[in-house]
Amino acid sequence: MDNLFDIDFLELGVKADRIRQRMWGKKTFFVKNLHLNYTNICVSKCRFCAFQKDEGEDGAYIFEIDHMLRYVAEKAPDACEIHIVGGLHPSKPFSFYTDAVSALKSAYPEKTIKAFSAVEIAYFAGISGLSENDVLKKLKKAGLEMMPGGGAEIFDPEVRNIICPEKITAEHWQRIHETAHENGIFTNATMLYGHIEKDEHIMRHLDSVRNLQEKTGGFLAFIPLAFHPENTFLSDLFPATGVDDLKTIAVSRIMLENVPHIKAYWVMLGEKTAQTALRFGADDLDGTIIKENITHAAGAKSSEGLVVDTLVDIVSSAGLTAVERDAFYNEIKVYG
Template identity: 50%
Template sequence: LHPTLPWKYYPRVLRELKAALPDVALKCFTATEVHYFETISGRSADEILDELMDAGLESLTGGGAEIFDWEVRKQIVDHHTHWEDWSRIHRLAHSKGLRTPATMLYGHIEEPRHRVDHVMRLRELQDETGGFVVFIPLRFHNDNNRLSHLPMAQPADVLKTFAVSRLMLDNFDHVKVFWVMHGLSTSQLALNFGADDMDGSVVEYKITHDADGFGTPDKLTRDDLLALIRDAGFTPRERNTRYQVIREYDGPIPLVQRRAVPQAVWA
C-alpha cells in the first residue's frame, strides 16, 4: 500500500496498460488495496470498482485474505482489512461480473481450526455469489520477515492442506498450486492431492523470493511447465484468466518412462 500515491494514479495506470496491451487481461488489486483506495479517496468500493472497470480491470486478485480469523490476522498483517471488508468487496466485485480468485496464507501461527474456518467462510460466500473461480493455498515463507523464527510447513502438511481444501470446497471449480510458493516437486505432488491448476510461466515474484530459503527458481519456461505436468501424469492445458482452454498439449509421459521421483532433476 503506497503511502503517498493518490487514488487517481491507479485507474490511470490501468488505462495506459490497456492502451499498450489491448489483448492482455488486467487482473489487478487485492480487496485490501480496494479497501485502502476507499480510505485515501473518500469514495465507496462501488464507485472505485466502477472506475477501475472502466479503465480496463477484468478481475481482482485473491490476495489480502491471509487468515480470516481476526485473533490470528491482527498478528500477521500491518493493515486493518477485516474479513467483513474483504468479503464485502469480493461480493460487490462478483455482483458486477468480476470473477475473482481466493487465497489462504497458511503455515505460520494459525492452527488447523483457523484453516478450516477460513475455508468454510469462502465456501459460504461462494454459495452466495458463485463468483470465485479458483482457491489458492499459499505456504508462508519465513525468511526476511518478523516471523522468521517459525518453521515452514512441511510437504506432508502442504499436501493435506490441498486435499482437505479440495474436499471442502466442492463449489470451487479449481484449486491452484502456485509453484513459486511450494517448490517444484511438492507442486507436482499437489496435482495428485486436489490441485488441477499450476500457475504459469512467472518471470519474477519478488515477494516470495525475498522470503525463500530453499532455492526455488525465479522463473519457469513453457517447456519447463509442460514437463512438470506431464511427468506428474497429467495432460497440460493452457488457459486464460477465465479458465477457458486456449490450447491442449500432448498427454502425460507413459508410466514406464517417468522418473521414480517427480522432477528429481530440480531436487
C-alpha cells in the same frame, strides 16, 4: 465441523484426487502470466511481510506508468495475463491506478488485467473518498477485468490480530470480493497457512470461502499460500513441511467443491511439491509467473519464472495433460 486434517494422509489425497478427476479429468491448467509488483513502498507494516519498504528507504521503488509499459514489453510480451499487486503507496492518488490500468489495457488489449487485492481496493477508497463499489466501477471502466485473492491471510480474528493487525478485517475482505462479484468482476481467494494457525482456523477459513461462493459464484480459483518465515518477525518458525502443503491442498479441494479450481502455487511450494499436489486435488499450477517479487523477498527459493516447456513437463511426468489457458480458464492449447 469435522477436522479433515485428522484423516490419514494418503486417504486424504485419494479423496481429493477423486474430486479433482471428477471435475477436470487429467486436465491441468497453466497460464502465460506476468507479475507486476509495481511498488514495495507501503504504509502498512504487516509483520509477516518481507517486501515492504518506507518511502526513501534503501531498496524502495515505484514503477511509473511508462516503466510499467516497458516492463511488460521486456519481461513477457507473450503473456496473456498481467497480475498487478503492490504496496499501499503513501503519495500516489487514486487516478494513478486508473491511469495505469487504462494505459496497460490500451497498450496490450489482448492481455487480461488482473489487478489489486482487496486491501488495495480498501486503501483506494480511503485516499479517494469514494465507496469501494465506485472504486471497483472506475477500475473496471479503465480496463480491470479480474482481481487476485491476496490479503485474505487467515480469517480468524485472533490469529489475524497477531500476524497482520494493520490489514482490513476478514469481513471487510469478504465484502469487497462480494462487491466485485456483483460488478461482474471474477476474483480468486487465498489463505496463508504454515505460521501460527491451527487446523480449526483453516477449516473455518475454507467454510467462509465456500459460503461466499455459494452466494455469489464469483471465485474462479482458490490458492493456499505456504508462509515463508525468512526475513519476517516469525523467522524462528520452521516452514510448512511437504506433508503440510499436500494436506492443505487436499483439504481445500474437498471443502471447496463449489470453487472450480485449486492452485498449486509453485512459487511458494517449489516445483516438486507443486507437481505432487496435482495428485492431491490441485488442477492448476498458476503459470509462468514472470517475475514475482513478494514471496521471493521472504526467502522463496523457487525459480523466478518458468518456461512453458518446464510447466508441460511437470504436468506430463505426473501422468496428466497440460492445458494452456487464458485468465478465465478458456482453453488455448492442449499439450499431448
